[in-house]
Amino acid sequence: MVFINGEEYQYVNANLSDVLKxxxxxxxxxxxxxxxxxxxKATFDETILKDGDVVEVVSFVGGG
Amino acid sequence: MIPTKDEFYQALVERHGAENQKKFDEAVxxxxxxxxxxxxxxxxxxxxxxxxxxxxxxxxxxxxxxxRQQYKITQVGMKKTEALVxxxxxxxxxxKVETHQVKMTEENVESLIDGAxxxxxxxxxxxxxxxxxxxxxxxxxxxxxxxxxGMAGFDSxxxxxxxxxxRRFYLSGDEVSDVNAGIGLISSRVMVCGAHEAxxxxxxxxxxxxx
Numbered sequence: 001m002v003f004i005n006g007e008e009y010q011y012v013n014a015n016l017s018d019v020l021k022x023x024x025x026x027x028x029x030x031x032x033x034x035x036x037x038x039x040x041k042a043t044f045d046e047t048i049l050k051d052g053d054v055v056e057v058v059s060f061v062g063g064g
Numbered sequence: 065m066i067p068t069k070d071e072f073y074q075a076l077v078e079r080h081g082a083e084n085q086k087k088f089d090e091a092v093x094x095x096x097x098x099x100x101x102x103x104x105x106x107x108x109x110x111x112x113x114x115x116x117x118x119x120x121x122x123x124x125x126x127x128x129x130x131x132r133q134q135y136k137i138t139q140v141g142m143k144k145t146e147a148l149v150x151x152x153x154x155x156x157x158x159x160k161v162e163t164h165q166v167k168m169t170e171e172n173v174e175s176l177i178d179g180a181x182x183x184x185x186x187x188x189x190x191x192x193x194x195x196x197x198x199x200x201x202x203x204x205x206x207x208x209x210x211x212x213x214g215m216a217g218f219d220s221x222x223x224x225x226x227x228x229x230x231r232r233f234y235l236s237g238d239e240v241s242d243v244n245a246g247i248g249l250i251s252s253r254v255m256v257c258g259a260h261e262a263x264x265x266x267x268x269x270x271x272x273x274x275x
Contacts, residue, residue, distance in 0.1 A: 028190075028191045028194060029190035029191055029193075029194050030194055031197045031201065031233075033201075033229065033230050033233075036230040036231065038198065038201035038202050038230075040198070041198060056229060056230070058197070058211075058213070058229060058235060058239075059213075060193040060194050060211075061190055061213050061214050061216075061239070061240065061241065061243070061244070061245075062188060062189055062190050062216075062242050062243040062244040063100075063188060063215055063241070063242065063243035063244075063254070064097060064099050064100055064101040064102070064186055064187050064188040064193075064212060064215075064249075064254070
């Protein structure tokens with residue numbers, strides 16, 4: 001089980017890039033932390049989610 | 065008659081307390097983007113007596129900015145950096161302001177904000193917001209990043225909140241109201257969001273780290 005923005009998902013051993021794509025996130029407009037540590041975008045492809053990981057995806061919208 | 069620096073400082077000490085005012089006075093805060101968020105954040109911080117601001121924007125004041133940004137009709141066409149410094153100095157003549165009239169990119173971010181301890185993201189585009197937040201969190205380990213997402217439209221101002229995403233990352237806004245969805249930016253709601261960021265800056269400076 002992994003937690004993404006507080007929701008439970010069965011993405012253990014899944015690749016972060018694939019998961020973000022499946023959940024319809026746009027790489028250019030997000031910041032992703034796993035267990036409160038930023039995940040550099042350059043490492044999304046090689047990041048594998050582990051059981052118990054707490055993933056926070058902040059998805060920015062326009063306006064300022 | 066303009067009050068002396070000491071009189072101005074003492075008036076702030078009366079409001080905020082001597083210990084807090086010293087922290088505000090010694091702070092260096094960078095504001096990235098000087099639109100509806102940034103011009104309002106800068107105004108709040110200048111009024112509070114934050115000692116040193118770094119202001120960054122490439123844009124000029126446009127008539128379409130005046131409904132929500134801290135500029136005047138007489139400043140249309142001016143560089144935002146120069147117009148804002150003039151306005152801040154009228155509020156607080158003793159503030160130290162460093163300006164950069166430049167577009168922030170992945171290449172120049174670090175050199176532009178290196179002198180600041182707290183960074184306010186105040187851009188318009190989601191790509192720019194994400195770029196700055198990612199860069200500060202990845203590469204600038206000693207800095208706090210305060211960002212905003214979702215403040216467009218006439219929805220309740222009570223939906224604008226600040227949350228602490230992680231130790232150095234705070235996010236203000238309702239996180240959904242997207243200006244690109246065709247809803248306009250309304251001064252009052254944008255100012256609420258900017259005030260959230262500015263208030264979190266002051267809280268961090270006095271050691272109140274919860275959102």
